[in-house]
Amino acid sequence: MSKVNEASKVNKPNMPNGTGKPADSTKGAIDAIKLVVLDMAGTTVADGGLVERAFSAAVRRMGAEPESMLGHVRATMGESKISVFRHLFGDEAKAQQANTAFEAAYGELVAAGHIAPVAGARDAIEELRAAGRTVVLTTGFARVTQDAILDALGWRDLVELTLCPADAGGRGRPYPDMVLAAFLRTGVADGVREIAVAGDTSYDMLSGVRSGARIVAGVLTGAHDRDALEANGATHVLTSVAGLPAALAAAEAE
Incomplete structure (x- = not known):
C-alpha cells in the first residue's frame, strides 16, 4: 500500500508572462483528476438491503416499529447514520443507543457473509x-x-x-x-x-x-x-x- 503525504502542499500560482496575475484555472481543459x-x-x-435490515433490527431493539421510519431512512441514504437516528428519535441518548444497535446489527450481517x-x-x-x-x-x-x-x-x-x-x-x-x-x-x-x-x-x-x-x-x-x-x-x-x-x-x- 502506497504511503500518502500528510503534509499540506503549497504551490506557486501560474503567473502568465507580463500580467502579474494568476491564471484563471476555471478556463480551458479539465485538470487531471488526481x-x-x-x-x-x-x-x-x-448493499443488498443490508442497511434496511440492520435499521429494522436496531429499531425493534429500541421497542419501536421500523415501518413508519423506513421512508426517511431511504431518502437519507448516504447520510451519517447517527444523524439519521437523531432526526428520528429527537433525543441524543436514544439516538446513540439506536446507532450502537444499528452498527451491531450491520456488523452481524457482515460477519455472516452477507x-x-x-x-x-x-x-x-x-x-x-x-x-x-x-x-x-x-x-x-x-x-x-x-x-x-x-x-x-x-x-x-x-x-x-x-x-x-x-x-x-x-x-x-x-x-x-x-x-x-x-x-x-x-x-x-x-x-x-x-x-x-x-x-x-x-x-x-x-x-x-x-x-x-x-x-x-x-x-x-x-x-x-x-x-x-x-x-x-x-x-x-x-x-x-x-x-x-x-x-x-x-x-x-x-
Missing part, C-alpha cells in the same frame, strides 16, 4: 490507481463497521485512505467534510478541481458539489435513481463504478 473519493455501500460495496463488492469495483479501483490517481473510500457508517466491511472484503490495503464521518469532524454527508478531509490528508491534489467524487445517493452528489469537486458521478447500483442523482448535481451518471475509470479518462480528454 484524487478520487468513492462511497462504499451501494457504490463499491453491494457482503460483497459491486461487480467490477475492485478492478475499477485498481485501474484508477494504476492511472496515478489516489483513491479514498468513505462511508456514513462508524469506523468499527467500515473496518469490518474492509476486512470482510480483503480491502484493507486496496486504497490509500479510508474515512468515516468521525474522521472529518462528525457531520458526514451531505456536508463536504469527508471529501475535503481526503483532499487535505492525502495532499495529492493542488485544488478541488482535481477531485472526482462517486456515489449512489443524492447526499453523495450534494457532498461532491459542495466540496467543489470537478467530477461528481452518480452510479445506479444503490439507493437512488438517475433523476435523484441529477437533481442533486451529478455531472455524470454511470451504470456502475466499473465505468468510472473510462469516464474520467474521457473527461480529461475533452
Whole structure:
C-alpha cells in the first residue's frame, strides 16, 4: 500500500508572462483528476438491503416499529447514520443507543457473509490507481463497521485512505467534510478541481458539489435513481463504478 503525504502542499500560482496575475484555472481543459473519493455501500460495496435490515433490527431493539421510519431512512441514504437516528428519535441518548444497535446489527450481517463488492469495483479501483490517481473510500457508517466491511472484503490495503464521518469532524454527508478531509490528508491534489467524487445517493452528489469537486458521478447500483442523482448535481451518471475509470479518462480528454 502506497504511503500518502500528510503534509499540506503549497504551490506557486501560474503567473502568465507580463500580467502579474494568476491564471484563471476555471478556463480551458479539465485538470487531471488526481484524487478520487468513492462511497462504499451501494457504490463499491453491494448493499443488498443490508442497511434496511440492520435499521429494522436496531429499531425493534429500541421497542419501536421500523415501518413508519423506513421512508426517511431511504431518502437519507448516504447520510451519517447517527444523524439519521437523531432526526428520528429527537433525543441524543436514544439516538446513540439506536446507532450502537444499528452498527451491531450491520456488523452481524457482515460477519455472516452477507457482503460483497459491486461487480467490477475492485478492478475499477485498481485501474484508477494504476492511472496515478489516489483513491479514498468513505462511508456514513462508524469506523468499527467500515473496518469490518474492509476486512470482510480483503480491502484493507486496496486504497490509500479510508474515512468515516468521525474522521472529518462528525457531520458526514451531505456536508463536504469527508471529501475535503481526503483532499487535505492525502495532499495529492493542488485544488478541488482535481477531485472526482462517486456515489449512489443524492447526499453523495450534494457532498461532491459542495466540496467543489470537478467530477461528481452518480452510479445506479444503490439507493437512488438517475433523476435523484441529477437533481442533486451529478455531472455524470454511470451504470456502475466499473465505468468510472473510462469516464474520467474521457473527461480529461475533452
